[in-house]
Amino acid sequence: MKNSNFKDIIGEVRKHHKILITTHAxxxxxxxxxxxxxxxxxxxxLHEVYIMVPDPDPAFLHWMPYHENLLVFNKDREICIKAIDQAELxxxxxxxxxxxxxEATEFVQKAKGIKILIxxxxDPDSGFHWMISDIxxxxTAELIYDLIVESGDHDLIDxxxxxxxxxxxxxxTGSFSYSCNNEKTYQITAHLISAGIDGEHIHRMVYDTYSEDRLRLLGYSLSDKLIVLHESHTAYISLSKDDLQRFNHQVGDTEGIVNFGLSIKDINLAALFMEREGLVKISFRSKGNFSVNDLARKHFDGGGHNNAAGAYSYISLQETISKFLSLLPVYTEQLKKVY
Ligand SMILES: [Mn+2]
Incomplete structure (x- = not known):
């Protein structure tokens, strides 16, 4: 499906009163x-707006304005289904x-309202009536900024x-360390600061609110669980259910752990394997032109961006790691030199 322009999307939004915003699990x-x-x-x-997420978000995001409006599908199922059915957009x-x-997929798929993707x-789905897909x-926050500005409502950004x-x-962007080699990201940021936000305070609320358990899980992951394969330019960490339980794991606690592997010189691929109920959740990160999106799509059930991707594996934790290790020889040449 072809990309729409902001004007068409704005025109569509203006036609509708009841709007449901959804985001990913x-x-x-x-x-x-x-x-x-x-x-x-x-x-x-002045739209009537609902906002739905499949499962709860991590505590380090709960400070955000409007957060009390989030409907969580696996907690507020009936309200969510009603909001999906009644949404015009x-x-x-x-x-x-x-x-x-x-779990909300089938309900949104059969919803009668107009569907927009931002x-x-x-590789977005083709089933949307309108879409802005810009890799x-x-x-996505930049695209929301653009949408508001293109609507002529720059001044509404409070x-x-x-x-x-x-x-x-x-x-x-990992605090402006990747996916941000373009001046527009900084121009938008400059405007946000002039709109009156305290960027340093927000940064602290997102990054400096670890529980003691979370910090100790990070320490344990790095000291006891990090495997560095210098010849493959790869580092990985695996966390079993027992590991996670030991540190009283909460949603979001493993966020960011995968990135540490990449901070080693000449390590260009990092992975984190987490054992969950009946599956293994994987995070991949890479430097430069090595695409973890391709790796995740080709060999696991996942995808994402060039340098950051997520995936699932439905074999055991050990088998998943073995599979990952068996793939590395294919990529060693590529991983030797990224740019
Ligand atoms: Mn995003």
């Missing part, structure tokens, strides 16, 4: 930040395929909306 800062920024904006435009934010809504992941931007957009940008 295991929501990250961009998913929640983009959705809440759009929520705040559409409320100001459904806006999918920060995900590219409806199956990322997990996202920055590769060149740092975050500190609440700006804080949500800022949170989306900093979490999807």
């Amino acid at each position: 295991n929501p990250d800062g961009d998913a929640i930040g983009s959705s809440l920024a759009l929520f705040g904006y559409l409320k100001k435009k 459904l806006i999918s934010v920060d995900y590219n395929t409806l199956d990322r809504l997990e 996202d920055h992941h590769k 060149t931007v740092s975050s 500190t609440n909306i700006a804080a949500c957009i800022y949170a989306g940008i900093i979490t999807d």
Whole structure:
């Protein structure tokens, strides 16, 4: 499906009163930040707006403005199903395929409302009536910013909306360390600061609110569980159910652990394997032109971005790691030199 332009999307939004915003399962800062920024904006435009996420978001995002409006499908199922059925317009934010809504997927698929996608992941579904899919931007939050500005509502970006957009940008760029080699990301950020947000304070609320258990889980992961394969330019960490239980694992506690592997010189691929009920959840990160999106899509059930992707594996933790290790020889040449 061809990309729409903002004008068409704005025209469509204006035609409808009841709007449902949805974002993906295991929501990250961009998913929640983009959705809440759009929520705040559409409320100001006097729409009746609902916002739904398949499962709860991590505690380090709970400070965000409008957060109390989040409906969680696996907790507020009946309310969510009603909101899906009654929405005249459904806006999918920060995900590219409806199956990322997990248990809510079938309900959204058969919803009668017009469907819009606003996202920055590769290869979106074709089932949307309108879509903005731009993989060149740092975050979906940037696209929400663009949507508001293109609507002529630049002045409606107050500190609440700006804080949500800022949170989306900093979490999807690792605090301006990847996916942000373009001046527009910084121009948008400059405007958010001039709108009155305290960027340093927001950064602390996102990154400096670890529980003691979370910090100790990180320490344990790095000291006891990190495997570094210098010859393959790869590092990985695996966490069993017992490991996670030992540190009283909460949603979001493993966020960011995968990135540490990449901080080793000449390590260009990092992976984190987490044992969950009946499956293994995997995070991949890479440097430069090595695509973990391709790796995740080709060999596991997943995908994402060039340098950051997620996946699932339905064999055991040990078997998943063995499979990963067996793939490395194929990629060693590519991993030797990334640019
Ligand atoms: Mn994103």
